[in-house]
Amino acid sequence: xxxxxxxxxxxxxxxxxxxxxxxxxxxxxxxxxxxxxxxxxxxxxxxxxxxxxxxxxxxxxxxxxxxxxxxxxxxxxxxxxxxxxxxxxxxxxxxxxxxxxxxxxxxxxxxxxxxxxxxxxxxxxxxxxxxxxxxxxxxxxxxxxxxxxxxxxxxxxxxxxxxxxxxxxxxxxxxxxxxxxxxxxxxxxxxxxxxxxxxxxxxxxxxxxxxxxxxxxxxxxxxxxxxxxxxxxxxxxx
Amino acid sequence: xxxxxxxxxxxxxxxxxxxxxxxxxxxxxxxxxxxxxxxxxxxxxxxxxxxxxxxxxxxxxxxxxxxxxxxxxxxxxxxxxxxxxxxxxxxxxxxxxxxxxxxxxxxxxxxxxxxxxxxxxxxxxxxxxxxxxxxxxxxxxxxxxxxxxxxxxxxxxxxxxxxxxxxxxxxxxxxxxxxxxxxxxxxxxxx
Numbered sequence: 001x002x003x004x005x006x007x008x009x010x011x012x013x014x015x016x017x018x019x020x021x022x023x024x025x026x027x028x029x030x031x032x033x034x035x036x037x038x039x040x041x042x043x044x045x046x047x048x049x050x051x052x053x054x055x056x057x058x059x060x061x062x063x064x065x066x067x068x069x070x071x072x073x074x075x076x077x078x079x080x081x082x083x084x085x086x087x088x089x090x091x092x093x094x095x096x097x098x099x100x101x102x103x104x105x106x107x108x109x110x111x112x113x114x115x116x117x118x119x120x121x122x123x124x125x126x127x128x129x130x131x132x133x134x135x136x137x138x139x140x141x142x143x144x145x146x147x148x149x150x151x152x153x154x155x156x157x158x159x160x161x162x163x164x165x166x167x168x169x170x171x172x173x174x175x176x177x178x179x180x181x182x183x184x185x186x187x188x189x190x191x192x193x194x195x196x197x198x199x200x201x202x203x204x205x206x207x208x209x210x211x212x213x214x215x216x217x218x219x220x221x222x223x224x225x226x227x228x229x230x231x232x233x234x235x236x237x238x
Numbered sequence: 239x240x241x242x243x244x245x246x247x248x249x250x251x252x253x254x255x256x257x258x259x260x261x262x263x264x265x266x267x268x269x270x271x272x273x274x275x276x277x278x279x280x281x282x283x284x285x286x287x288x289x290x291x292x293x294x295x296x297x298x299x300x301x302x303x304x305x306x307x308x309x310x311x312x313x314x315x316x317x318x319x320x321x322x323x324x325x326x327x328x329x330x331x332x333x334x335x336x337x338x339x340x341x342x343x344x345x346x347x348x349x350x351x352x353x354x355x356x357x358x359x360x361x362x363x364x365x366x367x368x369x370x371x372x373x374x375x376x377x378x379x380x381x382x383x384x385x386x387x388x389x390x391x392x393x394x395x396x397x398x399x400x401x402x403x404x405x406x407x408x409x410x411x412x413x414x415x416x417x418x419x420x421x422x423x424x425x426x427x428x429x
Contacts, residue, residue, distance in 0.1 A: 097346065099339055100339075100398060101428075101429050112428060112429060115427075121395075121426045122396070129342065
């Protein structure tokens with residue numbers, strides 16, 4: 001197995017070829033903020049929070065999908081990156097309707113957590129207040145598009161782990177949103193197994209258990225990580 | 239940012255609090271400071287506040303003002319312009335002032351008229367009437383706006399409401415003429 005040696009924020013790290021910059025940074029104890037990334041699901045670089053600077057390249061690269069290369073010199077926390085990350089979070093807050101006080105995920109929300117990490121005490125960008133629907137057609141769960149940040153964790157977990165592929169992404173730009181089935185109400189999609197994995201991995205209150213009110217959603221995506229690891233271990237075992 | 243509180247007239251810091259489009263929860267949280275309010279009262283002149291003063295007109299030459307709530311109607315707009323003009327350090331106090339928050343939920347209806355129609359006609363029991371009393375009931379603005387989209391804001395104190403501990407940790411450095419360290423979940427988490 002070939003190994004690449006690189007520098008991240010002044011730390012030397014040796015990683016197997018094919019490993020990502022995100023994994024390499026974590027190896028030396030450097031935290032790069034992420035939102036769409038979740039161990040056990042394929043990385044998609046949708047949220048752009050994990051952008052890093054690579055010496056010799058004018059372009060910022062998402063650490064979650066960029067493979068390590070021999071001799072790379074990477075910076076993960078420059079003032080330029082800090083400013084971009086805060087702007088990314090402000091864009092997420094202002095393009096939807098994130099009213100923390102009345103949200104099921106208040107206090108247990110990864111978007112809230114990242115806002116704290118990037119030091120957002122207000123948004124420098126104006127709020128858009130879009131008119132977005134809520135799908136309550138499923139008998140167990142709900143989908144509030146106002147709180148969706150289009151991380152696509154639900155799409156990936158349903159496809160890659162549950163194997164049902166209920167979710168997809170429809171339309172583009174400001175009209176872009178998560179759709180179920182062939183853009184049907186969730187409750188009418190026969191392929192849904194009611195497993196709830198999408199709810200569990202949703203970083204915000206967009207997907208929730210019916211009956212949860214403010215601050216009552218306590219889902220933990222680490223359960224999904226444990227499930228995926230257990231499956232991998234079983235496949236490796238003789 | 240203007241935070242030179244020491245430049246105030248000799249003597250105590252002139253403190254105000256203002257209540258715009260919010261639920262008053264931030265002010266209730268302010269009152270939750272309990273016995274520390276007695277210390278605070280010794281160290282400031284409370285020159286305007288819905289919970290701590292009976293003055294009706296916003297005074298001149300205020301050093302520090304905590305403003306709760308967004309800007310939702312013509313009265314809010316008039317007052318916040320006056321507050322900005324007469325205040326050295328203006329603080330967006332709580333999530334409604336910073337994001338429009340719950341009052342801002344009406345913004346997706348796009349305009350005052352659809353909001354009034356929804357509230358007073360469509361959801362009315364029996365014969366609803368849209369209130370219209372110019373000069374008595376302030377006119378709604380088309381959207382509820384965060385303060386900093388209307389006037390320059392110097393400092394932000396998030397929370398719905400900010401806890402009493404957070405308010406105290408914010409005010410204590412300011413009383414010493416220092417800026418509070420606005421970082422970490424204990425100080426800036428929304429909600």
